[in-house]
Amino acid sequence: MGYFAARQAQTTLPCPDCGQPLLVERSCREAHMLCPCCRRRYDLKPFIAKADEALESFLEGLYLDRI
Numbered sequence: 001m002g003y004f005a006a007r008q009a010q011t012t013l014p015c016p017d018c019g020q021p022l023l024v025e026r027s028c029r030e031a032h033m034l035c036p037c038c039r040r041r042y043d044l045k046p047f048i049a050k051a052d053e054a055l056e057s058f059l060e061g062l063y064l065d066r067i
């Protein structure tokens with residue numbers, strides 16, 4: 001397996017709905033935010049502007065993985 005990047009990472013960004021910290025998760029072609037509490041998925045775009053370190057490094061891994 002040549003995959004370095006994790007499929008999921010814990011971020012500190014709060015869920016817009018319940019305030020719990022969101023996970024970032026990727027599927028084969030895209031990534032989205034996932035709330036472990038209310039099981040909602042959110043579009044990644046609104047979160048990128050306020051990305052924390054965990055999300056940033058996850059996205060870096062995501063892009064590296066695509067090359």
Ligand SMILES: [Zn+2]
Pocket residue numbers: 015016017018019020035036037038039040
């Ligand atoms: Zn939630």
